[in-house]
Amino acid sequence: xxxxxxxxxxxxxxxxxxxxxxxxxxxxxxxxxxxxxxxxxxxxxxxxxxxxxxxxxxxxxxxxxxxxxxxxxxxxxxxxxxxxxxxxxxxxxxxxxxxxxxxxxxxxxxxxxxxxxxxxxxxxxxxxxxxxxxxxxxxxxxxxxxxxxxxxxxxxxxxxxxxxxxxxxxxxxxxxxxxxxxxxxxxxxxxxxxxxxxxxxxxxxxxxxxxxxxxxxxxxxxxxxxxxxxxxxxxxxxxxxxxxxxxxxxxxxxxxxxxxxxxxxxxxxxxxxxxxxxxxxxxxxxxxxxxxxxxxxxxxxxxxxxxxxxxxxxxxxxxxxxxxxxxxxxxxxxxxxxxxxxxxxxxxxxxxxxxxxxxxxxxxxxxxxxxxxxxxxxxxxxxxxxxxxxxxxxxxxxxxxxxxxxxxxxxxxxxxxxxxxxxxxxxxxxxxxxxxxxxxxxxxxxxxxxxxxxxxxxxxxxxxxxxxxxxxxxxxxxxxxxxxxxxxxxxxxxxxxxxxxxxxxxxxxxxxxxxxxxxxxxxxxxxxxxxxxxxxxxxxxxxxxxxxxxxxxxxxxxxxxxxxxxxxxxxxxxxxxxxxxxxxxxxxxxxxxxxxxxxxxxxxxx
Numbered sequence: 001x002x003x004x005x006x007x008x009x010x011x012x013x014x015x016x017x018x019x020x021x022x023x024x025x026x027x028x029x030x031x032x033x034x035x036x037x038x039x040x041x042x043x044x045x046x047x048x049x050x051x052x053x054x055x056x057x058x059x060x061x062x063x064x065x066x067x068x069x070x071x072x073x074x075x076x077x078x079x080x081x082x083x084x085x086x087x088x089x090x091x092x093x094x095x096x097x098x099x100x101x102x103x104x105x106x107x108x109x110x111x112x113x114x115x116x117x118x119x120x121x122x123x124x125x126x127x128x129x130x131x132x133x134x135x136x137x138x139x140x141x142x143x144x145x146x147x148x149x150x151x152x153x154x155x156x157x158x159x160x161x162x163x164x165x166x167x168x169x170x171x172x173x174x175x176x177x178x179x180x181x182x183x184x185x186x187x188x189x190x191x192x193x194x195x196x197x198x199x200x201x202x203x204x205x206x207x208x209x210x211x212x213x214x215x216x217x218x219x220x221x222x223x224x225x226x227x228x229x230x231x232x233x234x235x236x237x238x239x240x241x242x243x244x245x246x247x248x249x250x251x252x253x254x255x256x257x258x259x260x261x262x263x264x265x266x267x268x269x270x271x272x273x274x275x276x277x278x279x280x281x282x283x284x285x286x287x288x289x290x291x292x293x294x295x296x297x298x299x300x301x302x303x304x305x306x307x308x309x310x311x312x313x314x315x316x317x318x319x320x321x322x323x324x325x326x327x328x329x330x331x332x333x334x335x336x337x338x339x340x341x342x343x344x345x346x347x348x349x350x351x352x353x354x355x356x357x358x359x360x361x362x363x364x365x366x367x368x369x370x371x372x373x374x375x376x377x378x379x380x381x382x383x384x385x386x387x388x389x390x391x392x393x394x395x396x397x398x399x400x401x402x403x404x405x406x407x408x409x410x411x412x413x414x415x416x417x418x419x420x421x422x423x424x425x426x427x428x429x430x431x432x433x434x435x436x437x438x439x440x441x442x443x444x445x446x447x448x449x450x451x452x453x454x455x456x457x458x459x460x461x462x463x464x465x466x467x468x469x470x471x472x473x474x475x476x477x478x479x480x481x482x483x484x485x486x487x488x489x490x491x492x493x494x495x496x497x498x499x500x501x502x503x504x505x506x507x508x509x510x511x512x513x514x515x516x517x518x519x520x521x522x523x524x525x526x527x528x529x530x531x532x533x534x535x536x537x538x539x540x541x542x543x544x545x546x547x548x549x550x551x552x553x554x555x556x557x558x559x560x561x562x563x564x565x566x567x568x569x570x571x572x573x574x575x576x577x578x579x580x581x582x583x584x585x586x587x588x589x590x591x592x593x594x595x596x597x598x599x600x601x602x603x604x605x606x
Contacts, residue, residue, distance in 0.1 A: 058295030061115025109295030110153025176212020261297030269555030
């Protein structure tokens with residue numbers, strides 16, 4: 001891809017400007033102010049003051065409507081949250097009416113174009129990359145809402161760089177990623193930042209810089225799409241590089257939009273030298289930042305203050321809940337002192353999308369695409385001899401996980417036929433990605449099969465020994481909370497030890513084994529048997545494994561360094577859908593068996 005003279009890959013600003021995209025917010029001209037008049041409706045005597053609000057979303061994951069494409073019904077959860085940009089748009093309109101359009105900005109912290117069947121359809125079924133292809137529904141909605149900038153999330157790279165670049169061209173706002181670098185030139189492959197000029201009643205604009213930072217884990221999670229093309233250094237080091245530049249360019253306010261959580265932890269262990277959830281570390285260690293819009297972690301943080309260790313000033317962080325369930329508001333109060341604007345105070349809060357109706361201007365805009373996707377996901381593709389549910393899959397061997405593993409193992413065996421590895425036994429790993437996933441008895445639709453595998457993972461085959469598989473299982477078993485023998489077991493309190501998500505607990509089919517949850521992590525897995533005999537540590541096996549795990553996601557031992565025997569670019573979800581279309585019948589008796597179980601001191605838990 002050509003490099004322009006400013007060192008950035010891809011398209012430049014529509015205005016032809018350089019690195020900084022600058023422009024006044026709103027179309028209202030500056031008005032001469034009386035002494036002491038303040039912008040944003042907050043006056044304080046004769047001192048020149050100005051107040052403005054930055055609204056933020058994150059982890060929208062392809063949600064425009066308050067709709068669940070996997071259940072084919074309005075979205076709902078136990079807390080009765082609502083989702084989607086249409087709801088967020090109503091909140092945004094109300095904030096703009098209250099504050100004045102020119103006194104607001106709207107930004108996002110990433111993970112925009114993956115997550116729903118609406119997003120999937122326009123990446124794979126009717127892709128936006130086709131000649132004269134459609135405009136992505138997320139671009140349509142976000143353009144109409146008047147977003148000012150959006151940081152890149154790691155899931156932006158799931159469908160490959162061409163899809164992301166086409167989405168970028170369709171957006172009327174910049175996609176920011178200061179630490180998404182061209183692998184050859186080591187220069188930013190996307191715009192690092194944008195500077196917006198806020199017109200005040202005092203004739204002195206406020207220059208607001210938004211720096212975008214994405215997640216270093218992209219190098220692992222989407223290795224197949226980015227290796228040799230882009231690299232992703234740490235957030236802290238790139239913030240330390242860019243924030244002083246922004247200040248030297250005259251930024252009065254610096255906001256970071258970071259697709260990175262606050263915990264300071266990483267799911268990839270020592271596979272990378274960078275912290276995955278680094279937002280709080282950036283706030284603490286990089287001076288000159290006023291606020292950080294946090295993403296990636298899928299948690300709600302109305303306001304979190306971190307004191308910068310160099311300046312002693314508090315940096316305000318906020319993370320709105322995923323999928324458009326919340327809208328963050330950062331309220332800034334500035335004062336004119338010593339010939340410039342200075343931030344006097346910052347506060348943040350979140351607004352709940354379930355308090356408003358959908359914005360009909362947004363739903364009308366995307367309604368045709370929504371209806372097309374609803375028809376697609378309800379297409380009947382086969383039938384099942386029995387109902388399968390994932391409700392108990394995190395702690396019991398269930399047919400629904402056996403089904404995923406059956407299709408994966410069968411696909412890998414066919415791919416390796418005629419190769420030097422054709423004679424090796426094929427095992428398979430799978431996780432419970434959604435506890436609400438289910439396949440009914442009788443007719444089965446695309447959405448019901450797709451619901452088993454909501455992520456964009458692809459399938460690989462890796463070569464492992466019996467000893468390595470034993471360690472793999474032991475690592476996976478850390479997922480369970482240590483539970484002494486004798487007392488009752490509450491399934492709701494048994495899993496997700498130390499915050500381990502369901503998708504980082506792997507079931508391996510083709511073996512039988514027990515997990516003793518009364519024992520300490522690291523010594524739980526026992527009675528590992530293959531074809532009726534104790535597992536031979538020296539034996540070789542092929543493991544059908546998703547690319548997230550094979551690339552180091554979850555930091556499971558051995559698999560990332562194991563020899564790759566085969567890889568397929570098709571999503572596993574599509575592989576399963578194609579299998580059902582071809583077979584027509586899901587015969588549950590063919591693959592369902594109880595091969596692993598939880599025990600306490602040798603006594604089965606269930």
